Amino acid sequence: MTNELPSVQRVLLESIASSDSEGRFIEVNGILTYHKIVIPQSHQQLLQQQQPILDEPNKPVILLLHHILGNLYTWRHHMQPLADATGCHVIAYDRPTFGFTERPTRWEEGKNPYTQEASVDFAVQLVTNLGYGKKKIAMVAVSGGGGISCGIAIKYPNLVHSLCLLAPSIRPEDQGPPPIGRHILGSAPGRLFIKAALYRYLPITLFYHDVNSIPDWETTVKPTYRVPLTLPNFYESFSWLMKYFIPLKLLQNKSILSQIPILYISGDDDKYLHVDIHREVFNDIASTAPPNTEMEFKVINECGHLPQDEKPQEVLNCIINFLLSLSI
Template identity: 85%
Template sequence: MALPSVQRVFLESVASTDPEGRFIEVNGIQTYYKKAIPQSHGQLLQNQQSIPNEPNKPVILLLHHFLGNLYTWRHHMQPLADNTGCHVIAYDRPTFGFTERPTKWEEGRNPYTQEASVEFAVQLVANLGYENRKIALVGVSGGGSIICGIAVKYPDLVHSLCLLAPSIRHEDQGPPPIGRHILGSAPGRLFLKIALYQYLPITLFYHNTNSIPDWETVVKPTYRVPLTLPNFYESVSWLMKYFVPLDLLPYKNVLAQKPILYISGDDDKYLHVDKHREVFDEIASSCPNVKMEFKVINECGHLPQDEKPQEVLNSVINFLLSLQI
């Protein structure tokens, strides 16, 4: 049996400080995730009773943003499970958090492409035992484009979409090609190391960091811890090098087949709220008979789950309950 890599051992050691975190292998990558189940289910387990099989209940999957990690959902996971009766999963996408960052891969299996991110999320759900369940998808920014990619490629798997300031338009997904080429080079990697060490978390993404719960004690540290982990800067550079935006809006008719909650901050400096409204209207007009909601959160920037966690949580819960989840 091959010995585990130094990277895997190190990541497991650092992550072990949180007893709720778990690892599972997905497509050969050691993946860090958390799962929340309704408290009523937890009580049944404590009493050594089986959890009732509810095949009609979807599983809720949360996808974080570029340079984020699953801790961005710390205010959301358990309340979502308790209020909907669903199991809730969040994970660190490859490159980020405590998930392994591959340094080599077989031809055609590059883990740093957008298409690979779509396949990875679907496989994670299957590996955790939910392959026969619909998925209620929640994604923020770049995570929003990935869940739309899932809805386009695997529409039969998708229950609904909750999009938080998503990057859906082709031109809004990441830097332009020349920027990706530069950031994917050796000099670009050095620039990333200097810039991220100095400026992460990027305050431009927020309306007012002083209003964010636990900004100094929790939010900033959870963004910065991955900077010290093995192969972080290399994997960010590879992510930029191999990044090709998902072509999503040409498939708006497919996206519009699913109920959609679209949330934007009124002070999104990365993608203006008017652009978000245009994208939502374009999708919603394709299928007017499907439930669609557009919500603007006041005094909020590009990452509403960080800045206004309770408002986001209430909106997602109310939306899912309205679908008789």
């Protein structure tokens, strides 16, 4: 029997992504997944000298989860500095629907890759497939990625070392789009609306305090966020993501989250979720935390909903200091 030919989508994704020598693909739950792994420079030097790298079993692996309509490019300022400062390996990946990761057009019953539950299991499986299954995970996540990382902590608490949440999309009532809204966005007319809106407005500047403060916004940053819109099946998969989006019951499980060290960062000008909402969510989780659990809430000035883009150095400093305080 001859092997099945790769799909046109896979061939195109691999061709476009090949321009970045650091990017790699791995199959996770049948989905070709684009990712990067960064190791400390001290380890790189040992590799170049053909010396063995001693595994440090007590060190976690750091997993970065981007926002909806983002991709792993959003962590461009953070991966290597995080690895160097902590001595940990750092993984970032394009979540299904986004970036250069494959967008399935069909799936077996009960294996819909576009649900929040599937996103939780997908992230854990990625870490396992990359060879880090025996390590705990220190998660750094922004916006919608924050909800997924909290879902991982609730379902697999023994796997999670800590949570660094950047403006996580968690509301006190754990509400998502109303069912009628999900139905409309998941329909053919809704898909046309999504295509017209995103083509014109992505990146969504409302998410930022001031895009002019971001170096190379027009020449590099904005185009990099827009490229995935041109790739096969983006609008179909995004409409499915909206159709099947049912929020995870996160705050109902705050007693589990509160057992895990949490750094919670909010911008003072978050127009998507106001800083007061972020503070309410944090206080709700922290209210059930044991006395010895590390819980920190940070507000970054002149910053919107995507702190890693607008204030990368401040965010990086906060994350490094927090992780080092845990004796990582």
